[in-house]
Every structure is written in structure tokens, then in C-alpha cells.
Amino acid sequence: MENKKKFEIKGLNLYYGNFQALKEIGINIYEKEITALIGPSGCGKSTFLRTLNRMNDVVPGVTITGQVRFDGKDIYDKDCDVMELRKKVGMVFQKPNPFPKSVYENIVYGPRIHGMRNKTDIDSIVERTLKEVGLWNEVKDRLNKSAMGLSGGQQQRLCIARCLAVEPEVLLMDEPTSALDPVATSKIEALLQDLGKKYTIVIVTHNMQQAGRVSKYTSFFLTGEIIETNTTEMIFSRPDNRKTEEYISGRFG
Amino acid sequence: MNGENSRHGTNRIKTGVFNGTIWIIAGVTFAILLIILGYILVKGVPGITLGFLTQEPSDLGREGGILPIIAGTIYVTGLAVVIATPLSVAAAIYFNEYAKEGRTVKTIRFFTEVLAGIPSIIFGLFGFAFFVVFMKMGWSILAGGLTLTIMIMPTIIRSTEESLKTVPMAYREGSLSLGATKWQTIKKVILPCCKSGILTGLILGVGRAIGETAAVMLTVGGSLLMPTSVMDSSRTMALHLYNLASEGLSEKNTYATAALLIIIILLINTAANRIGGRLAKE
Amino acid sequence: MKTREKIIEKLIFISAVVSVAAVALITIFIFSSGMPALKETGLINFISGATWSPTNGDYGILPLIAGSLSVTIGSLILGIPLGIGCAVFIAEILDRRPARFFQSAIELLAGIPSVVYGFFGLVILVPIVRQIFGGNGFSIIAGSVILAIMILPTIVSISANSISAVPLEYREASLALGADKRQTIMKVILPAAKSGIFSSVILAMGRSIGETMAVLLITGNVAKVPGALTDSVATMTGTIAMEMSYATPAHQQALFAIGIVLFVIIMILNGTAQLIMKRFGGLS
Numbered sequence: 001m002e003n004k005k006k007f008e009i010k011g012l013n014l015y016y017g018n019f020q021a022l023k024e025i026g027i028n029i030y031e032k033e034i035t036a037l038i039g040p041s042g043c044g045k046s047t048f049l050r051t052l053n054r055m056n057d058v059v060p061g062v063t064i065t066g067q068v069r070f071d072g073k074d075i076y077d078k079d080c081d082v083m084e085l086r087k088k089v090g091m092v093f094q095k096p097n098p099f100p101k102s103v104y105e106n107i108v109y110g111p112r113i114h115g116m117r118n119k120t121d122i123d124s125i126v127e128r129t130l131k132e133v134g135l136w137n138e139v140k141d142r143l144n145k146s147a148m149g150l151s152g153g154q155q156q157r158l159c160i161a162r163c164l165a166v167e168p169e170v171l172l173m174d175e176p177t178s179a180l181d182p183v184a185t186s187k188i189e190a191l192l193q194d195l196g197k198k199y200t201i202v203i204v205t206h207n208m209q210q211a212g213r214v215s216k217y218t219s220f221f222l223t224g225e226i227i228e229t230n231t232t233e234m235i236f237s238r239p240d241n242r243k244t245e246e247y248i249s250g251r252f253g
Numbered sequence: 254m255n256g257e258n259s260r261h262g263t264n265r266i267k268t269g270v271f272n273g274t275i276w277i278i279a280g281v282t283f284a285i286l287l288i289i290l291g292y293i294l295v296k297g298v299p300g301i302t303l304g305f306l307t308q309e310p311s312d313l314g315r316e317g318g319i320l321p322i323i324a325g326t327i328y329v330t331g332l333a334v335v336i337a338t339p340l341s342v343a344a345a346i347y348f349n350e351y352a353k354e355g356r357t358v359k360t361i362r363f364f365t366e367v368l369a370g371i372p373s374i375i376f377g378l379f380g381f382a383f384f385v386v387f388m389k390m391g392w393s394i395l396a397g398g399l400t401l402t403i404m405i406m407p408t409i410i411r412s413t414e415e416s417l418k419t420v421p422m423a424y425r426e427g428s429l430s431l432g433a434t435k436w437q438t439i440k441k442v443i444l445p446c447c448k449s450g451i452l453t454g455l456i457l458g459v460g461r462a463i464g465e466t467a468a469v470m471l472t473v474g475g476s477l478l479m480p481t482s483v484m485d486s487s488r489t490m491a492l493h494l495y496n497l498a499s500e501g502l503s504e505k506n507t508y509a510t511a512a513l514l515i516i517i518i519l520l521i522n523t524a525a526n527r528i529g530g531r532l533a534k535e
Numbered sequence: 536m537k538t539r540e541k542i543i544e545k546l547i548f549i550s551a552v553v554s555v556a557a558v559a560l561i562t563i564f565i566f567s568s569g570m571p572a573l574k575e576t577g578l579i580n581f582i583s584g585a586t587w588s589p590t591n592g593d594y595g596i597l598p599l600i601a602g603s604l605s606v607t608i609g610s611l612i613l614g615i616p617l618g619i620g621c622a623v624f625i626a627e628i629l630d631r632r633p634a635r636f637f638q639s640a641i642e643l644l645a646g647i648p649s650v651v652y653g654f655f656g657l658v659i660l661v662p663i664v665r666q667i668f669g670g671n672g673f674s675i676i677a678g679s680v681i682l683a684i685m686i687l688p689t690i691v692s693i694s695a696n697s698i699s700a701v702p703l704e705y706r707e708a709s710l711a712l713g714a715d716k717r718q719t720i721m722k723v724i725l726p727a728a729k730s731g732i733f734s735s736v737i738l739a740m741g742r743s744i745g746e747t748m749a750v751l752l753i754t755g756n757v758a759k760v761p762g763a764l765t766d767s768v769a770t771m772t773g774t775i776a777m778e779m780s781y782a783t784p785a786h787q788q789a790l791f792a793i794g795i796v797l798f799v800i801i802m803i804l805n806g807t808a809q810l811i812m813k814r815f816g817g818l819s
Contacts, residue, residue, distance in 0.1 A: 087713035097704035278620030343550030372745025464648025
């Protein structure tokens, strides 16, 4: 029994100028499940992820056709409020990118720009989200110190907490552990398992083992197209497509 | 999250105010530029007649033209550029090709930066104390030219250095591996690549020198006679404009001089941009 | 061949040292020419003396310092918002082509000689100030407005560079959290660029204090501590330029002494700006 569809994507094409980066992408992202996007470098996974929160709007020369429905509504419609969309669909980047501000200021940035003023409410958000990502004990005595002093793994968890502070429904994660050491990586993977119960997560990963460990569904990308999407179990044990099988077994990529 | 709808409303207003303010600021700035250039050109160009350019001034500049002043400007500026360019290019070559990063280089660079920040009146005082008095040159084109030389050196050094930096290491290595010496490499391979950059710096230096008044005021003197040697006192256009404006002599000639200065600056700016554009393409 | 190379290398080194020699000479000559006057009057009296009347032997430069400070502060009050606004306009609002065009316009503003600005101020601004505010128009107001325009390019170009240098990651993080452009600029980008912006302001302050020709033509050159914005003032720079040509030896030394004070102030300002840029690389 499948959960509700959070994202329904049909016939999505994306062009950087004349270069077509995404070809006829069609996929469903199910609510409160983790979907992994795997495939070799440069085949459109990150580009696709960024179409889900319209971060490609920031890149000049991009053309998009097709449908991207979030909770039933096409987000590329003219009357879609992009800021609201990004509040509900948060993003964690490959390289941790905390602001050059204090830990506290990083977390409260999101709630403040969306209108929250009450200090008690804001403070409780800081504590809640830092606890959710398992950082609270490590930073509770240095909330007013710069976030830049944290380790890579801590910074990435801070970025996740920063996302959570705006109460999103979806988390988009673009290779969140590829810049981190193995210890930090396993901490974040454990965190993902917890988060996956509350949020819909789409995670791009280079690391097939990570996809296998963490996700319910997996989609295999190759040169801008989706070759196959299925439950992770099926993809890794009995893939339909030969190319999927070749990638999984390490013959290329 | 509470207050969402009011957030949209106030947000829209704040964004509108923000964008409006920025655009107004930009518009005002652009308008100021147009007003200054436009007003002076409109009131001054009619006065730039052939006579204005070829006659000598009479009655302290109320009547007549500015031929000796044009000559003075060319001499003083020309002298400054002729001396400053080889010195500056050499200095830039030193920084980029010879020097090893260390205390000496850092100190020299530091002093070059300091030189760039000294205001023109201080250069004027120095020029007076050193060239006019100490070196006994008197109020002269030479004293003015030498003072302007050290004023414009930082400009040419900067521009030359920038273009030296864009020459790929591969060229140097190719030349040296064929057995050429360092200087040969610089002279035959590197410098030819940097022609545009050096030229740009030169032109910018000329622009700065032509517009310079305070330093010239204290070193060149202000004579209205046609200069015949570098030891003669003379006047530059910028200085002449100051004299005419502050004494209120001949509105027509004042505007004409100002307009001429602006036209020259515009030409210099355009030339520098064109050549600098070619540099970017190289 | 080898000796030729060595000679050329030496010559090149000497050229580089010219700038060091120049600064050294400038310092030596300005200080030595002005020291006698400072010794005569005493440094404290020189700086705090409220009367500048060389014909009577009074060499107090307090009115001149007040004059320079008043137009400089005025120019900063007007120039900083204008400058930062234009910098944001170039770095954030415009696309690349129009931004380059606007930047060229700013560079053009920078290229206009100071005497032309002074002339413009004289024929346009002074009468306007006279009309609107009264007095004779040669005032702190007129000086501040023209100086603001003159320091604008300094603030704009350095600030625009600092803003552009803010890493893309900060922008993306802010946008991904649902902030709009205004919020991202005001709350993330400008704070991140603040040391670059700050050092551009300090440099602009130095330019303003060191400016001579424009203030000479439009501030009235009255050596009195001002009481109102419409008062005429005399700046340190303008006084030196104006009185040098007819000064007696003692008077000349006093003018050089003003030069010393000016030199020290500018060195401190420029040095501070450099330090900030190096320490923080233009980013906080």
C-alpha cells in the first residue's frame, strides 16, 4: 500500500541553452519515504533535484517543459509562490554552507524571514531542531559562536537543522555526505533514518551502498534520463533494465 | 508558522520599497553624470573655436585662445608619461617576473600602494620643496612633469602587472626550455603579449595627469607665455580652468576650457576601454 | 651575456625601488619643511589654535580641521547610501551587460578632474544653495554634495567587488530556505561583505579629506570654525593651495606643517583600510 504522492513529475525536460540536461523525466515521490537518485556523475541527478524547489531559476539560460506537481499543483505555474514552495521543500547542499554567522543566527534565519518574531518561539525552535539532528549537546554552550568553527560533519548537521527550522514537508539532499569523513557520514545516515519517518526525503547519492542502506525507493539516472525506478529492494536484487544491472554491479560509473 | 498572510503583505511592501530605493539611487547617480557632462559641454563647446585653439591668450585669459596652455599641457603630461612608463613597466616586471615573495617584495609593494593613496596637494608640496626649491628647477615644466611622474606611476604599474599576470606560464617555460635567457623571454615573448595592458595603463595615466591641478599649481607656475624649454614656467588646461573660474574672467573661455578638458577625458576613457576590451579578449 | 642580464636585472630592481624612494623623499621633505613651524608654535597649539591669520602670525589650524571634517562628514552622509545603493544595483540587480555599462558610467564619474567638479559646483550648486538655504552659497552643503559625488566611485567599485565576492553558497542557502532576493541581500550578502564596504568608506574618507580643487572653488575659504551648514569654511587642502603662492617663508613653513598633519591623517586612514581588507579579505 503506497503512501500519497508528494511529487508527481511527468514529461520533464530541462535545457541549459541548447544542451538538454533532462529528458522526459517521469517519477513519483511518495510521502514520508526516502527516495534515492543514483547514477554516474553529471547525468542530471542534481539538476533534477533542483527542479523540485525551483532552484534552477537562479541559473541563467534554463528552459523547462513538462509538469512538476507538488501536492497536486504544478509548481511551474505562474501563480506559484516560490518562496512558500522553498519553505515547504528544503534543500541540503553537497558542501555544507552555513552562513558566516553564529550557530543561533543560522538556525533563526529561516523562521525570521518567514515572519516569526516571538523570541520564546524562536528559541524553542533552535533547541528543537538542534536536538533533532543530534547537535544540541555539542553546541548548546556555544550557540553564539560562529558556525564556521564547527567541523564539516557538524556544519552539515547544522544545515539540516536550519532546514528543519522552517518546518518543511520535503527534504532534498544533494550528496549530503560526499564532502564528509566516514564517521560523520554514518552519523548523518543514522539521522536520515530518523528524519525519514517525519519528512519526505529525496537524496542524490553517488554511493550505492548508501542508497541501499537508507532508501525505500531508488531511481537510476543515466545521461539525463531515468532508466528505471522501483523499490530499492527490487533495484538492487532484480533490476528490470540491463543498464541498471550493469551500474549496480559496478561495470561502469 | 503564524502570521503567514500578513508576512506576504508586508513582505511585498518591503520588497517594493527596497527595489524602488535602489532604482532611484541608480537613476539619480546616472542623472548626475549626464547633468554634469551635458551642462558643461552644451555651454562650452560653442566656445571651442579654431581661434580658441590656436591663439594666444590676452588680457590674462579674458580674451584670445589657449594655445600656449595646450602646449604646456602636452609638455608636462608628455614628460610625465615618457619618464613614468618605462619606470613603471620595469617595476611591474620586477614584481611579476623577478621578485621572490618575501620581505623585500612585500615592503616595496606596500610603498607602491602608499604612493597611490597620497593626495595631490601633498605631491604638490613635495614637488615644490624638492624639485622647485631643492633641485633648483624653479617653477617649470620639468618640475611639474617629474612630480606628475611619481603620481601616475602606481596607475601604470597596476595595469602592467595585471596584464603580465595573464600571460600563461607555458609561454615562459617554452621560451626558457629553448635556451633563452630570462630577459630575452621577457622582451620577446612576454612583453609583446602585454601591449594592450601597458597601453591602457599609459592612457589612464595620461588621463590622471591631464586632470591634475593641485600638484601642477605648486610646481609649474602659471605663466601664460608660450613655453620654449622645459625650464620655462607654464600652465596646463586644468590649472587654467581653475584660474579662470576662481577669478571669474570670461565666462565663455572658462566653459570652453572645461568642455575641452571633458572631451579629452571622454576620449581617453573610451580609448582605455576599447584597448582594455581587447586585452580581455586576448 | 651573463653580465648584460645582471645589469638589466639591477636596473629593473632600481625602477621598482623608485616608489619606495619617492615615498621616503616625500616624507622627508614635507616633514623637514614643516617641522620648524611646528616647533615654533608647538604641536598642540598648532592643532588646537582657533585662529588662522598668517598676516598676524597666528597659526592655529583648528578652523581648517573643522572645515575639512565638516565637508568630509557631509560627503560621507550623502555618499555612503548612494554608494552602497549603486553597488547593490551593479552587483545584484542588473544583468551582466547592463551592469558593465553602469560600471563604466561610474568610472566616467571617477575620471572627471576635480577642478571640473569644482567649476560645476561653482556655477550650478553654489547659486542653488544660495537660493534654497540663503547665505552666499559657498558653504559646507555645497562642498559636501560635490565631494559626495567625487567619492562615490570609490565606494561603489570596492563595495560592488566585495558583494560579488560573497560565495554563491550563502546565496543558495538563503534562497533554498525560502527567502526572497531582498531578504537575501539585506540579511546575508551585505553583512557578509561588510568589511569590504567598511574599508571602501574609510578610503573614501581619505579621498574626501585630501581633495583640494573642488573645495577650493566652492567652500568660500573662510578660516573660521563653522556654526551652520550654510557657513563658508576653509579646508586644510584648500588653504595650502591658495596661500602657497604668496606666502612668506614663515607662512610657507606653516603651510607645510598643515601638510604634515594632512599626510599623517591620510596615512592612518589608508593604512586602516588596507589592514581591514587584508585581515578580512573583504568578507566578514
